[in-house]
Amino acid sequence: MYTPPELQGMSFRNRCRSPEHDGFGLAVLIFQLLFMGRHPFAGIGKMAQHLSLENGEAIRRGLYVYGQLAHQSGMRVPPNTLPINSVPPRVQSLLEAAFVNKGGLFRRPQATDWATALDQLKKGLVICRRNSCHVYSNHLKSCPWCMLAQNMGTVFFGRASFHETSGFSINSSLNYRAKVDAHVLQLSAYHDLNVYVMRYHYEGTPLPAACRGVANDFIAGVVIASCSILAAYAFSGFFLFGVLFGLGGIMQGWRKPEYYNQHIERKARLNVSEKRARSEYQSMRGLHESLMSKHAKMKTSALRTVLEYEQLESVYDSEMRSLVQKKRTLQLEEFLKRYMICSSCISGIGPARKNSLLAYGIETASDIVASKVLLVPGIKEHYYQVLSQWRRECEKKFIYDPSLPVPAEEIDRFNRRMLARRDNLQERIRKVLHELDSFEASASKDMSESIRAVEVACQEWKKAVADYRVMENT
Numbered sequence: 001m002y003t004p005p006e007l008q009g010m011s012f013r014n015r016c017r018s019p020e021h022d023g024f025g026l027a028v029l030i031f032q033l034l035f036m037g038r039h040p041f042a043g044i045g046k047m048a049q050h051l052s053l054e055n056g057e058a059i060r061r062g063l064y065v066y067g068q069l070a071h072q073s074g075m076r077v078p079p080n081t082l083p084i085n086s087v088p089p090r091v092q093s094l095l096e097a098a099f100v101n102k103g104g105l106f107r108r109p110q111a112t113d114w115a116t117a118l119d120q121l122k123k124g125l126v127i128c129r130r131n132s133c134h135v136y137s138n139h140l141k142s143c144p145w146c147m148l149a150q151n152m153g154t155v156f157f158g159r160a161s162f163h164e165t166s167g168f169s170i171n172s173s174l175n176y177r178a179k180v181d182a183h184v185l186q187l188s189a190y191h192d193l194n195v196y197v198m199r200y201h202y203e204g205t206p207l208p209a210a211c212r213g214v215a216n217d218f219i220a221g222v223v224i225a226s227c228s229i230l231a232a233y234a235f236s237g238f239f240l241f242g243v244l245f246g247l248g249g250i251m252q253g254w255r256k257p258e259y260y261n262q263h264i265e266r267k268a269r270l271n272v273s274e275k276r277a278r279s280e281y282q283s284m285r286g287l288h289e290s291l292m293s294k295h296a297k298m299k300t301s302a303l304r305t306v307l308e309y310e311q312l313e314s315v316y317d318s319e320m321r322s323l324v325q326k327k328r329t330l331q332l333e334e335f336l337k338r339y340m341i342c343s344s345c346i347s348g349i350g351p352a353r354k355n356s357l358l359a360y361g362i363e364t365a366s367d368i369v370a371s372k373v374l375l376v377p378g379i380k381e382h383y384y385q386v387l388s389q390w391r392r393e394c395e396k397k398f399i400y401d402p403s404l405p406v407p408a409e410e411i412d413r414f415n416r417r418m419l420a421r422r423d424n425l426q427e428r429i430r431k432v433l434h435e436l437d438s439f440e441a442s443a444s445k446d447m448s449e450s451i452r453a454v455e456v457a458c459q460e461w462k463k464a465v466a467d468y469r470v471m472e473n474t
Helices: 019-034 089-099 111-123 144-152 176-181 193-198 216-234 240-251 257-310 312-325 327-336 351-359 381-396 408-473
Strands: 125-127 135-137
Touching (some): 089 111, 312 327
């Protein structure tokens, strides 16, 4: 597990090991110290059973599962593992250099390189605000141990500063419900469409001078038709053709062509402006209904979150009672954690397999569950059955004591989970209150702009009506 890839499968007799070779083992040890005993080449994937740590194949192939190119091998890190970015970038780059062959050469860090990087890591450690037992690098925004503990349900590095009588409560003085109820969407009132139309008055644009008067063709037609009728009466119908020609000019109308062109233009403008005004009005009404509906849904969602927050204390009490009722199971788990795999004699499970189990976070009898054990390369069903039998033998030694309280570790875990839930709900409520403020401001602006668009459209419509009436009255 600590032999570099270039020496895997080789005999050490008469072979001189260099500091470069020792640099690999040193890097593995440092990795295990930083990542809770995990091995940097212990991964899971399709090829994991053939690339176990026992036969050294994973190391020989250079399958550093935390590396930048690990995804190309189809291998990935085991579940419930600290991410590689939990350590500063400098430490990440040293680990990459120690385990990844680049260009056929290894440029492994020396002990002095590690001393400098780890000293910088130590100086950059900060204490977790939620659990004073947790420290982490200051390049991170949140505590990785808290996240890992939440996912695994395991307390790391001793107990946290919580206990059974932690007095879990919510801050009722924040008045979240009153703050949500105070949010009322006040939009500008709108009126019936006719109100906007009748609000404006226009005299109408007078007709151009070219559109006024009688058309020349109409006058000519009247004159020709009149003269032709008189002539036809006097000369026995010889001028009937002139009468028809004159009537043709009269039938074209007495208005000038410019008048009819202006009529068509104003009629078209009237139709377009009316259509636009009605469309803007319908859009405004639809916007008003949409904004009111969305605001109501946002408030309903916010009140549901507030209700969940208000009920946290009763939920806490209920779940605490359920936790107390599980004392036997919890006591058993605590009891099994005393039996360490590495120090126990288990038939068929030698030092190599124990190291493999340890590399995957399986340390005690409590960890012997199928979902964990069968993920370890080299540990097949047969070995799982052996380990399960050893766990059952350990369980036979357990004696339940109903007088004992719930294990402090479980109380701590429960308290942290409830506090995290409370913090999450408070953050959600603050967020939705901010969203309501932003929505109300933007909704008021959008509604005002929509009403203004209706007013402008109605002005254009009323002006088009007035211009068209000028045509009818002229």
